[in-house]
Amino acid sequence: MISQFFVLSQRGDHIVFRDYRGEVPKGSAEIFFRKVKFWNDDEAEEAPPVFNVDGVNYIHVKVAGLFFVVTTMVNVSPSLLLELLQRIARVTKDYLGVLNEDSLRKNFILVYELLDEVIDFGYPQTTSTEVLKSYIFNEPIMVDAGRLPPLGPAAMFMQGTKRMPGTAVTKSVVATEPGGKKREEIFVDIIERISVTFSSSGYILTCEIDGTIQMKSYLTGNPEIRLALNEDLSIGRTGSSYDYRSSSGGGTVILDDCNFHESVHLDSFDIDRTLTLIPHDGEFAVMNYRMTQEFKPPFRVTALIEEAGPSRAEVLLKIRADFSANATANTITVQMPVPSYTMRASFELEAGAVGQTTDFKEGSRRLEWNLKKIVGGSEHTLRAKLTFSQESHGNITKEAGPVNMNFTIPMYNASKLQVRYLQIAKKSKAYNPYRWVRYVTQANSYVARL
Amino acid sequence: MAPTVPSAAKSASPSQPSGKSEVADLKQQLRQLAGSRAPDADDQRRDVFKRVISCMTAGIDVSAAFGEMVLCSATSDVVTKKMCYLYVGAHARAHPDLALLTINFLQRDCRDQDPTIRGLALRSLCSHRVPNLVEYLVTPLTTGLKDPSAYVRMIAAVGAAKLYHISATACIDADLPASLKALMLSDPDAQVVANCLHALQEIWTLEAANSEAAAREIETLYSKPVVFYLLNKIKEFSEWAQCIVLELASKFLPSDNNEIFDIMNLLEDRLHHANGAVVLATIKVFLHLTMSMTDVHQQVYERIKAPLLTLVGAGSPEQSYSVLCHLHLLVMRAPMLFSSDYKSFYCQFSDPSYVKKLKLEMLTAIANENNTYEIVTELCEYAGNVDVPIARESIRAVGKIALQQYDVNAIVDRLLQFLEMDKDYVTAETLVLVKDLLRKYPQWSHDCIAVVGNISSKNIQEPKGKAALIWMLGEYSQDMHDAPYILESLVENWDEEHSPEVRLHLLTAVMKCFFKRPPETQKALGATLAAGLSDTHQDVHDRALFYYRLLQYNPNVAERVVNPPKQAVSVFADTQSSEIKDRIFDEFNSLSVVYQKPSYMFTDKEHRGPFEYSEDLTSLTVGADDPENVISAQRYQENDNDLLLSTSDKEDNGTKGSNDSSTSTYNAPSDLISPSLISSQTSAETSLINTGGPTYSSQSNFSLDDLLGLGVTEAPAPPPPALTLNSKPVLDPGTFQRKWGQLTLALSQECSLSPQGAASLMNPQSLIRHMQSNYIQCIASGGQPPNYKFFFYAQKDGATAFFLVECIVNTASAKAQLKIKADDGTAAEAFSTLFQSDLSKFGLS
Secondary structure, eight states: OOOEEEEEOTTOOEEEEEESSSOSOTTHHHHHHHHHHTTTGGGTOOOOSEEEETTEEEEEEEETTEEEEEEESSOOOHHHHHHHHHHHHHHHHHHHSSOSHHHHHHTHHHHHHHHHHHEETTEEOOOOHHHHGGGOOOOOOOOOOTTSOOOTGGGGGGSSOSSSOTTGGGOOSSSOOTTSSOOOEEEEEEEEEEEEEEOTTSOEEEEEEEEEEEEEEOOTTOOOEEEEEOTTOEESOOSSSOOGGGGSSTTOOEESEEEEOTTEEOTTHHHHOEEEEOOOSEEEEEEEEEEOSOOOOSEEEEEEEEEOSTTEEEEEEEEEEOSOTTOEEEEEEEEEEOOTTEEEEEEEEOTTOOSEEEEEETTTTEEEEEEEEEETTOEEEEEEEEEESSOOOSOGGGTSOOEEEEEEEETOOTTOOOEEEEEEOOSSTTOOOEEEEEEEEEEEEEEEOO | OOTTSHHHHHHOBTTBOOHHHHHHHHHHHHHHHHTOOOTTHHHHHHHHHHHHHHHHHHTOOOGGGHHHHHHTTOOOOHHHHHHHHHHHHHHGGGOHHHHHHHHHHHHHHTTOSSHHHHHHHHHHHHTOOOGGGTHHHHHHHHHHHTOSSHHHHHHHHHHHHHHHHHOHHHHHHTTHHHHHHHHHTTOSOHHHHHHHHHHHHHHHHHHTTTOHHHHHHHHHHTSHHHHHHHHHTGGGSOHHHHHHHHHHHHTOOOSSHHHHHHHHHHHGGGGGBSOHHHHHHHHHHHHHHTTTOHHHHHHHHHHHHHHHHHHHHHSOHHHHHHHHHHHHHHHHHOGGGGGGGGGGGSOOTTOOHHHHHHHHHHHHHHOOTTTHHHHHHHHHHHHTOSSHHHHHHHHHHHHHHHHTTTTHHHHHHHHHHHHHHOOHHHHHHHHHHHHHHHHHOGGGHHHHHHHHTTSOGGGOOOHHHHHHHHHHHHHTTTTOTTHHHHHHHHHHTGGGOOOHHHHHHHHHHHHHHHHHSHHHHHHHHHHHHHHHHTOSSHHHHHHHHHHHHHHHHOHHHHHHHHSOOOOOOOOOOOSSOHHHHHHHHHTOSSHHHHHTSOGGGTSOHHHHOSSOOHHHHHHHHTTTTOTTOOOOHHHHHHHHHHHHHHHHHOOOOOOEEGGGOTTOSOEEOSOOOSOOTTTTSOTHHHHHHOSSSOOOOOOSOOOHHHHHTOSGGGSOOOOOOSOOBOSSOOOOHHHHHHHHHHSOOOEEEEEEOOHHHHHHOSSHHHHHHHHHTTTOEEEEEEEETTEEEEEEEEEBTTSOOEEEEEEEEETTTTEEEEEEEESSGGGHHHHHHHHHHHHHTTTTO
16 A cells, blocks of 8 residues: 655655655655665665655655655555556656656646556556556647657667667657657567676676567557567576576577566467567567576676786776677776775777777776777777875785676677567558567676676 | 746745745636636636646645635636646645535536546545545445446545545445445456455454454455455456455465465466566465475475566566565575575676675575585675675675585685785674684684784774684684784773773783783783773773672682683574564565565554564564674575475375366375474574573474364363453553563463364454453454464453463464463463463364
8 A cells, every 4th residue: 555656856856746645744755865865874875675764664766867756654565566666657658758857847747647547545556558548638748858868778779870760769659749640650679688797717607688578569559469589489497507508509599587568468479489469558568588598798808907016007908899790889888996096097098999988987996998889890908007006915906896897789689589570460451560670788787807 | 846837946946945925826826717717717727726736746835725726626627627636635634614615516526427527526535534524425435336437436446445544434334345345246347346355455454453243354355255256357457456366365275275276377377477566476375375285385486486586687676676585585494495596696786785785695595515615706706896885795695604514614715815805894804704703613713813813903993803803812812922912002002992892802802811821911911900990981891890800809710700611602593583584474575575574563553553562672683783693594404404304205296286287387295294384494493592582482392283183182271260350451552561561471381272263363353352252352463374473461350450461373383372471470370271261262162
C-alpha cells in the first residue's frame, strides 16, 4: 500500500506530489531528500533505494536525474514498488516523448492525471500506456529533445548515426504529428550491456552480457507481430557454468536464461525460436536475457605503469578495437586511478590523434582519456608521465588501476543474437510500416587489471 | 512549480514560496471567473486551476481558496474537473463545511452517462475523508459496485476500503464487505476482482481486531476455493494484481502434496516474467509451499537461481538491488547451493556500494574448498580499490573466509601482504583480522608476529587497528623482541591517545608484558598505572585502579587474572539469531529482506501492536558492532549440511507426477518425513548468542513424529487448578510494558500445543480469542507462520496482582515457550499450570 508518490528534482523541489492515504506525517519529501543527500557523509556512499526513517519506508529510483519516490507505512514488496516506479517513469515518457525535469514541469497536470489512474488509494491499478489512453484528457506539451541530454538506452541511437530517424524515439505515443497523419512504424532495439574483466595478463576472468530486446510500437490497430531469433539459439547452460571451451565450436548462441514480457506468446518458441506478440502502445522490454558464455570482447585493453626514477612513473594505455571496420564505437572514456600521491600528469597522444582529450582528475586521482570515436580494427595509445609528491614505496602496480572503460557501439552486438525477421500481420497490401531493427552494445563494467 | 505559468514560476521559487500574495491573487481570479460566461472562461479556468495545483505541489498552503475553487467547479471540461477533484480531495478534510458544497455536483456526476465521469466522481467523493459526509457515500458506492462499467466497479471496490477508513461502521452496516466478496468471485473484469481482494484484505484485517467474524472471513480468503479460483485466472490479471494473488497463495496451507504440485506447475511460467515483483512473489509461493519437503525445496532453489540472476542483470540498479537482497537471503540460508555461481557475485565496476556490500557478504558465505582460492584472489583485488569502504569490507571478507578454515595457510599470506601495501586503512583492518585469526589459530603466531612486529604503531591512526596491534604486543610479548619498548613509547604518548578503547588495551597489554618480561617492563608498568589512575575516562581509571590493587594484593593472583592460559576460540558468535533469520525468511518478498530485520522491528506503531518489542531490540543490538562477533560462515555450512543430508537420505524420490502430465516440473517425493529446512535450523546456536537477553529458541528437540502428527500431546493436561481469574482485567499497554520491564522472571517453560491447535493457528487472532474465553487477555501479538509471539496478561480474581506472559509459539513443532512474570510470585506456578492447560485445549473445542 503506497502512502505517497512524489517526484523531486536534483535540488529537492517538488515537481509532482500526490498523497494517497494521508497517513504519512508532513514533510516526508524533505526528510527523504535530506537523507539521500547526506547519506553517510564521510564515506561518500550512495543512499540505498530503500530505507526507513521513523517508521516511514522510502523507496526511490533515479530516472533522468530525478527522484521518483513512494512512501509506505507497511511491509510491502520492495520489488513491486521499484518496478512500479520504473514503470511510472516509462509511461510518463511514453506520453511526454522525453522524460526530464523540463518536460515534467510543463506537463505536471497530465502526470497527475496519470497518477490518479495508475494508483488508487495506494494500490497499483494499471500501467499500460494503451489502457490509460482512454482516461487521459490532457494533451502533452512537447519539449525540444535536441538540446537535452540523452536518456535511457534507446537514446544512444540519436548519437552520430544518420541512418536513424533521431526524433522517433522521443515521439509521444499519443501526440499527433504536425502533418496530422501518424507514421506507421515500429522499433525493435537489441541492447546489450557487457561486463568483462581482464586479468593483468590480458586473460578474460569474467564476462557477462545482459541483453534486452526492447520494442516501441507506433502501429495503429495492434497487428500481430512475429519476431524470429537465431534458429540455433539455446537456453540454459548445462553442466558446470563458465565452461569456456563450449564456446569454441559452431558459434551457436547459448543464453544462460531469459525472461519475457507478459504479452509474448511462446507457443512456437521452442520449435523455431519465434516470439509472437501483439505489441501495445509505448515502450517495453519484449525479452531480457543473460549470457555468460565467452564471447569476443570488442576491445582489448592493455595498461602498464612503470617507475621512471624515484618519484616518477610512466603509464602506457593501449586499446585495440577487435570488431569489423563497419562499426564505430563512440563516446569512449578510459579511466585509470593512479597512486594517491600523484601530483601531476603530462600526456602524450599518438601522432595525428583527432577527437581525443585527456585529463588528470586531481580530486579522485584518476587519469581520464576520452575518444570521440573508434573505428573497428584500429588501435590507439596514450602515454602519460606522472610526478609524485613523495618517493613511491613498494609495488606501484598495487597502488594504481584497475582501468575502466566506457563505450557505446551502435550496430554491433557482442552476443551474436540476431533478429532474423520481423513480420507484421498485414491488414492490406498497401500496408507497409517502417520497421527498425537496431543493435547496440554498451559497456557495463569493462575493467582491465594491472 | 510549472514553468507554463510564468507569474507563478517567477514569484514563487520552490525553496521559498511566497505563498500569501500568490494565493490571494488566485482567489481573486477565481472569484472573477466563477460566474463568467465569457467564451474563453473555460481556458482561463484551466490556467488558474493549474496554478493552484502548481502551488499545492510546491507545498504552498492553498486551502484558503477552497470556497472559490468550489464555486468554479461547475464545468464540463474534464481536465478542469480532474484538477478540481484533485484539489478537493486534498483539502476537504480541512474544510468539512465547504466540502458539503461539492457533494451536490459529485453526486450528479456519479449518475453521468459517461462511465469515465461516473468513475472519477465516485473516486473523488470517496477521497474526501470527511466523516460528516459519510451518509452521501454509501448509496453511490452500492450502485457503483453494480455499475455496468468495469471502470466504475473497480473504483467502487477501492472506494469501499476508503469508506471503511472514514467510518468503519458505515461500511459494515451497508454490508459492503459481502458485496465485495460476491463481486470478487464473480466479476469478469480482473482488475475489479483484484481491487475487491485489496479492499477485503484491508477491511477484514482491521476489523479482525474486534470481530471474530472478520477473523474467520480472512481465513476464508486463504481457503482452497478462493485461492484456486484466483490462481486459475492468474493470466488475466495485470502484473501488479498478479502479485497480490500470489501473495495470497503464499499464505495458503495445502492439504496434500497434489495441491502443492498443482500450484507449482500452474505458476511455473511466472518465473519467466520480466517483472521482478511477479517473479519474487512466485518464488515466495514455491518456497513456502515446499517448506516441509526438503528435497523439493532444494529443487526450488536450483530452479529459481537462473531467473533471479537474470533479473539482477536486467533492470535498473535499484531493481537489481532488491532482487539481490533476496538472493542474499537465499545464499545465506543455503550457501552450498550457490557455491558454483560465485562469479555471479563478483563486484562490477558500476555497482553502487550498497550492492557491492551485499555481494561481498555472499562471496564470503559461499566460499568452500573448491572456490576459496579464486574468491580470495578476487577479494584481494578489491582491497586496493579506490572505494575505501569497499576495500575495507573486502579485507574483512578475506578474514572471515580465513576463519572458516579453508586453506588458512594461503590466506594468512595474503593478509600479511595487505600489511605491506602500506595504506593506513588497509593496515588497520588487517590488524584486526590478524588478531581474530590468532585467537582462533594460535599456531600461526610465529608467521604473523614476524610481520606485525615490523609495523610502526605511529602509522596506525584508527583505534580498532591500534587496539588490535597493542593486544598482539601484549599477548605475544615473549616472541616480539621490541614489545616492551614499543609499549613504553606508546605509554609516553598516553595523553595524545584519544580513544579510551586503545588506552584500555594498552593497560592490559603492559600488564601482560610485565608478567612475561618483568625487568624490561617494570618502568613502563609504573608509568602506565600512573597515567591510568589519573585518566579522566571512568573505565580506564577503574581498570588501572583494579590492576594496581591486584598487584598490591598478590602479583601471582594478578597474573592469573590478567594473563590466564587461553583456549583458542572455536566459533565466533553469530550476529543474528536463527529465529530472526527464519522470521525474515517467512517475510520473503518484503522490506524485511532488504533491511535484514523482521517487520515488527521497523513497521509503524499502529501496525506493530500496542507497544514495541523493546526487549527484542536490545537483545539484538548487543554486540552488533563488536568486531569479535564475526559472522561465522560455518553456521551456514551446518544448515547447509542439513539441507543436503536429507537428500542423500532418500534415493527413492518417487516421481509421482501431479496432474498426470509428463511435463510437470516438480515431483512429489514418496516419503515426507524428513525434517523441514526451516525447523532443522536448530537453536543450538541461539543459546550461544543470547546469553543476556531472552532466548528465542525454536525447538531443537524436533522429532519425526511431529511431522506425522503423532503423539505430540504426551504431556498430559494438568489437573484443573484452584486459581481463578478475573473475567475482565484491565491493563493498558504502557503499564504492561513497564511491569514487564520491572518484574523478574518467575517461570520459564516449554509446553506443547495439540496438533489440531497448531494446525488451526493460522493467524494470531484464533489463539487470542481462545485465551480470551479463558480470561487471559492478549496485549500484543505478531509473527508469521510458523512462529508467533504473544504477550498475554491476566489478573487473579479479587486481587490486584497481574500475571504477564510472553508466549512464543512454533506451529511447525507444536511447541510454545512461556515466560511468566507475576506481581505475586507465589501464584506464578499455579497460573502457569492454568495457562498451559488452557493452551493445550486450543483447537480441541
